[in-house]
Amino acid sequence: MSSADDTGEQLAFIRETVRKARPRTWRGALPAEHLPVARVVVDKGLLHLDQFFDYAVPATMAEEALPGVRVRVRFGARVVASGRREGGELHDGFIVERRADSDYKGPLAPLAQVLSPEQVLTPALLRLCRTVADRYAGSLADVLQLAVPPRHAAAEAEPSPPPLPSPAAPEPGSWSRYPQGPDYLAALTAGHAPRAVWTALPGPTWPEEIARAVAATLAGGRGALVVLPDGKAAARVDAALTALLGPGRHTALTADLGPRERYRHWLSVSRGSVRAVIGTRAAMFAPVRDLGLVVVWSDGDGNHSDPRAPHPHVREVALLRAAEEGAGVLLGGLSVTVEAAQLLRTGWARPLAAERETVRATAPRVRTVTDLDQARDAAAQSARLPGPAWEAAREALTRGPVLVQVPRRGYVPRLACARCREPARCRHCVGPLEARSSGGVLECAWCGQSEAQWHCGECGSFRLRAQVVGARRTAEELGKAFPRVPVWTSGRDSVLPAVSGEPALVISTPGAEPVAEGGYAAALLLDGWALLGRPDLRAGEEALRLWMAAAGLVRPAGEGGTVVVVAEPTARPVQALVRWDPAGHAALELQERAQLHFPPVSRMASVTGAPHAVADLVSLIRLPEGTDVLGPVPAPGGRGEELERALLRVAPGQGAALAAALKAAQIARVALRTPDPVKVRIDPPDIG
């Protein structure tokens, strides 16, 4: 920039400051005549900058600088001689409001650029993001990054088609199997906001039922949002909606679309051209207009928890939206989470479940077997199949496909002595041993030292209760045992969406089970101890969810559908599976959590970092009355670095106070220049 320009700008600046009617700007660009101030949220995730900043709207941008548009602004400028300001980095942001004046006393910097006239940050979306940020002790900017997809200019240039008229109200269809089902749909069409915890019947009809709930909402002139845990489930609901409503009335927001398509779909929602959205996690923020219904399918699935700060959970965001936007809620799944059970217990939501008789007619027959009962067949032995499981598979393979669910290695808990079940521990530091590398060498999860010749310190046995047989080896062994039957595998990196109704063995890790045409003849749920034995508060609930997801793909008992679960028959989740009573299981778990003061009855937050930093934050924080501080203890999953974690627990109703106190303490730590960072997480997913 030349000095001549500088002089000119200074003169212009002085001229502008003399004129009182308009806000002053640094450089004297002529401000807009009407509403010359833009209130901006600057896209910097720093907690202590979680506030709006006012900028002057240059006259040249007056038409485009509307609320909700993306802008670029200079931020972090410094004052140099004679009170002039210079520099400042360019940052992205959104205009949240146009105003006549500012309460900021200094001169306003001008907006640097309006990036696009598209008003992407609507008032409702802004309100939601603010609520979510507060709920999770995060900054508005962090949440906005999750909620507003990156701009794609080419997608934005395309016009969105005009909205289609509302469809006719759908028939209840298979919702008639639920006593409250038809009423629920009618309430949606009538414009009410019914809230339900839906214990879905096993079988392949749930995508169509979700589609009918969406159609009922559209028929009443309102929009609907469906969030599913993965792309496979989203594709099924997508297909069901297309079958019911034809194309053009709904759109999908999933990661596999790619940035351009995804933004194009998002814009069609934001522009009001499409009123129904199905999608995965990030779709929870989709700016559906006049939202009448939020559906969350399988809310216990870990995919519903966002891995990015501040880690909002789809279910919680859905509940916040329902409250804020007056929408109905449908929290559905084959199993029921403890959080859903609590919504029922407090009366916030009503149960939407079938009669016992209907459940019995729809669910497969479930048998339990312990793994002490090994098969006689050699191949079955190699695959560690108990005798009855082996027999069930052999019989069912004459009638159709058989699903074999094998826990993933990540689920396998600590190793233990095969004879006395004493956990296998490191002889150096007493840490738990893991079979991480192949080749039978064990490693300590704490100190990393390897152990080649373990023997049990209690009984002297050399045999370990080894890790589960993985999906691949199970497939190999079963392939040998059934040479005439095709063997398919479906796992984390190669998920098989569906298989035919022909006899076949389908080996799958939990969550990757393909749908079978006409349903599986049988399912074997192997190594239940691996799911049940995890040192996690939610282990039982999670095991039941994974089992029911697999068992729900099996034909009804009346058509010969059989499930064999290899697990301790007295365990509560096993009994709930046998009785097909997920709601009862969740209610019992809830009772127990209430007694133990665990979430979701109490609200918790975790504070993780270097020991002194954690202690520091805990001492700084002004905790709500009656907060429990648990720990600090060594952080779970710590890799040598001596991180510690404290848990903070508050009584029901104090969650907002806890989040606010944590945020304030984090800000105070930044102000005090404390170097070591502390991670704060509301609703930590893994509490011992």
Place this chain on the structure above:
DNA sequence: AGCACGCCGACT
């Protein structure tokens, strides 16, 4: 977080 300004010790 950066990045400035501000007020007290050892150097040209």
Place this chain on the structure above:
DNA sequence: GTCGGCGTGCTC
């Protein structure tokens, strides 16, 4: 007398 320590405060 000046250079520079990092304590404190601000960012429209």
